[in-house]
Amino acid sequence: RRAARARRDAAPLRIGTDHVLGPPPGSEDDDDDDVVTNADLVGDDDDFDDFDDFEDPGEKDLGFDMDALMARLGSEQGPGAFGQFGGAGDPAAQKVAGAGRNYRWTQARDVITAMVPVPQDVGASRVSVEFPTVSSISVAVDGTDLVRGELAGGVQRDETFWILDEDDDDDDGQKIISVEIRKREDSRQMWTGLLKAEGDATLATVTRRAYLDIDVNGTRLGRVVLGLFGDDLPKTVENFAALCDEADDRVPFSYANTPIHRIIPGFCVQAGDVVNGDGSGGTSIEGDGGFADEKFQFRHDKPGLLAMANAGPNTNKSQFYITCGQCSWLDSKHVIFGRVLDSGMEDVIYKLEDYGSVQGDPKPEGTEITIAACGLLDDDE
Numbered sequence: 001r002r003a004a005r006a007r008r009d010a011a012p013l014r015i016g017t018d019h020v021l022g023p024p025p026g027s028e029d030d031d032d033d034d035v036v037t038n039a040d041l042v043g044d045d046d047d048f049d050d051f052d053d054f055e056d057p058g059e060k061d062l063g064f065d066m067d068a069l070m071a072r073l074g075s076e077q078g079p080g081a082f083g084q085f086g087g088a089g090d091p092a093a094q095k096v097a098g099a100g101r102n103y104r105w106t107q108a109r110d111v112i113t114a115m116v117p118v119p120q121d122v123g124a125s126r127v128s129v130e131f132p133t134v135s136s137i138s139v140a141v142d143g144t145d146l147v148r149g150e151l152a153g154g155v156q157r158d159e160t161f162w163i164l165d166e167d168d169d170d171d172d173g174q175k176i177i178s179v180e181i182r183k184r185e186d187s188r189q190m191w192t193g194l195l196k197a198e199g200d201a202t203l204a205t206v207t208r209r210a211y212l213d214i215d216v217n218g219t220r221l222g223r224v225v226l227g228l229f230g231d232d233l234p235k236t237v238e239n240f241a242a243l244c245d246e247a248d249d250r251v252p253f254s255y256a257n258t259p260i261h262r263i264i265p266g267f268c269v270q271a272g273d274v275v276n277g278d279g280s281g282g283t284s285i286e287g288d289g290g291f292a293d294e295k296f297q298f299r300h301d302k303p304g305l306l307a308m309a310n311a312g313p314n315t316n317k318s319q320f321y322i323t324c325g326q327c328s329w330l331d332s333k334h335v336i337f338g339r340v341l342d343s344g345m346e347d348v349i350y351k352l353e354d355y356g357s358v359q360g361d362p363k364p365e366g367t368e369i370t371i372a373a374c375g376l377l378d379d380d381e
């Protein structure tokens with residue numbers, strides 16, 4: 001039923017009336033001649049192999065905050081996460097460079113280089129880089145893994161090396177563990193990332209949960225519970241959580257009693273204009289000017305992803321959307337920071353698609369779809 005509703009001519013995601021962020025593949029405005037099918041739009045969860053080669057060493061005090069180091073690197077290198085390694089809206093950058101939670105990478109056809117930031121006082125004797133198999137890696141400091149997992153391809157371990165070097169882009173003397181990985185002959189193509197599971201939002205850790213109670217014409221349709229990725233996108237999650245919490249005084253508005261103003265079957269459900277209610281406005285914990293793109297860490301490769309709507313790079317406010325299918329043309333343009341949990345897609349989001357249209361206006365005319373209530377959930381709720 002969902003596949004039947006997916007539309008290859010779905011309208012592009014719009015903010016307001018005059019800003020368009022990329023047409024979906026297959027639309028008249030798209031330069032790519034590839035045919036996009038219903039299956040392409042809806043998509044299925046990727047099946048990643050389990051990585052069982054390492055035992056979890058447990059929590060260990062590294063003596064430094066890796067998240068803070070990565071965040072600082074990102075802010076110093078321009079718009080988005082790691083600007084020169086894959087900036088906002090650059091499709092080519094998704095192939096030649098990218099980033100994970102604790103690392104960034106660049107690649108050519110036969111080699112991929114991983115860069116892991118560490119503090120100035122880390123010496124080479126504290127670092128270990130291992131390839132337990134031809135398709136797995138571990139980069140550790142003092143025995144605690146900073147990067148660990150199955151690689152996106154095979155490597156030639158005898159032609160792979162690493163160095164600990166100064167980070168020329170960091171004024172505070174940051175160091176970088178730089179690992180040059182020679183791709184195995186049967187893997188000499190552009191990888192989708194350093195790690196096979198890189199970008200898969202279903203593997204992200206949920207640190208907080210929020211809920212949205214949805215009404216259609218005053219009648220309760222159901223509740224959507226959202227898992228938020230606070231470890232990966234702390235600023236974006238903080239902003240969304242504040243707008244869900246009516247008691248939070250950092251913003252003068254909340255999502256409660258605001259409309260869902262755009263529903264495009266097979267594409268997205270968009271809401272969050274707490275100012276004007278029509279997609280032309282918004283605000284944030286940083287004020288009406290919004291805040292920067294935190295990190296383009298996850299892929300728009302499945303339904304049920306929670307992401308920030310925007311009016312271009314670094315213009316995040318309160319508007320958000322939930323994907324109803326695969327939206328890969330939005331990668332590196334919109335920040336994914338959560339996912340729908342439990343049965344929220346079947347119980348609510350897919351039912352909302354029945355009120356959608358290619359233009360995005362809820363149908364039939366006059367239908368009012370609102371976030372009637374919202375909030376944050378405790379661990380035991």
